[in-house]
Amino acid sequence: xxxxxxxxxxxxxxxxxxxxxxxxxxxxxxxxxxxxxxxxxxxxxxxxxxxxxxxxxxxxxxxxxxxxxxxxxxxxxxxxxxxxxxxxxxxxxxxxxxxxxxxxxxxxxxx
Amino acid sequence: xxxxxxxxxxxxxxxxxxxxxxxxxxxxxxxxxxxxxxxxxxxxxxxxxxxxxxxxxxxxxxxxxxxxxxxxxxxxxxxxxxxxxxxxxxxxxxxxxxxxxxxxxxxxxxxx
Numbered sequence: 111x112x113x114x115x116x117x118x119x120x121x122x123x124x125x126x127x128x129x130x131x132x133x134x135x136x137x138x139x140x141x142x143x144x145x146x147x148x149x150x151x152x153x154x155x156x157x158x159x160x161x162x163x164x165x166x167x168x169x170x171x172x173x174x175x176x177x178x179x180x181x182x183x184x185x186x187x188x189x190x191x192x193x194x195x196x197x198x199x200x201x202x203x204x205x206x207x208x209x210x211x212x213x214x215x216x217x218x219x220x221x
Numbered sequence: 222x223x224x225x226x227x228x229x230x231x232x233x234x235x236x237x238x239x240x241x242x243x244x245x246x247x248x249x250x251x252x253x254x255x256x257x258x259x260x261x262x263x264x265x266x267x268x269x270x271x272x273x274x275x276x277x278x279x280x281x282x283x284x285x286x287x288x289x290x291x292x293x294x295x296x297x298x299x300x301x302x303x304x305x306x307x308x309x310x311x312x313x314x315x316x317x318x319x320x321x322x323x324x325x326x327x328x329x330x331x332x333x
Contacts, residue, residue: 114263142320153225153312153324154264161320200263207319208277211263 112137112205114212122218123191131186131215133201142204143184145175148214149197157199160184171195193219223247225325227313233331239301242328246294246315253290254322255298256312264312270296303332 113136123129135141142161146154158169165177175186184201196219202211226245234240246253251272256264267286269277272293281288285304290296300307310329314322 146324151326153314153326155324156321159321202263204319207269208266209319209322211265213261213263 112141112203112208112210114201114203114210116199116201116212116215118215119213120216120218122220125193125219125221126190129186129188129191129195129217131199131201131217133184133186133212134182135184135201135203136182137203137205139205141184143175143177144202144204144209145169145173145184145186146200146202146211147171147197148200154200157186191217191219193221195219225313225315225323227311227325227328229328230326231329231331233333234303236305236332237302239299240303240330241297241299242311242313242330244296244298244313244325246296246313247323250315250317250323251293252316252319253296254314254316255288255296256314256324258310258312258327260309267298300330303330305332308332 115134144159145157148154157173158167160167160177168174173188198214200211200214202209228243253270255267258264268281268288270290288298310327312327313325316322
């Protein structure tokens with residue numbers, strides 16, 4: 111069965127600073143990987159996805175993620191965060207037609 | 222394009238009471254999902270529908286949970302009777318393919 115680990119429960123970043131959120135997955139075959147964002151009281155919004163091809167994928171809101179098969183990782187990055195990026199971020203892997211999520215990383219932005 | 226609609230947004234009930242959640246998926250999306258999200262956790266799949274058929278309900282606690290999707294559009298998830306441990310956010314999602322799911326805002330259930 112597939113699984114996702116997000117080792118950072120909570121990250122605090124200054125506005126304008128760069129961001130990297132970590133995600134490690136476990137899946138026997140080629141993974142389909144996703145990052146979602148959840149703002150308070152809202153559902154999940156898809157930021158980006160990786161299926162195949164270029165290992166650096168671009169998403170919405172200036173986010174990007176890099177797939178590294180050798181490290182079983184799919185880390186999310188943003189060069190300069192905005193206060194509106196404060197939210198919960200979830201990494202997910204699709205396997206056997208089932209989406210499995212990590213436990214999430216809560217991002218706090220300080221002025 | 223309207224997104225996934227869920228109601229109610231919030232529900233507070235006493236334990237042993239029944240509760241129902243409703244979901245209207247994006248028009249044309251044949252696949253509908255119900256997830257449960259416990260506090261501090263990621264969503265976990267409860268049931269997946271392809272049109273009217275429940276194709277994966279392996280994680281649905283069938284002793285107290287039931288779901289239906291009449292006419293392959295709207296869906297209802299029911300809990301009877303509710304327990305304290307059922308307090309969570311219940312998310313509905315829909316998709317054209319498995320690869321991109323669109324989530325509703327969820328129903329936050331509190332069981333007292």
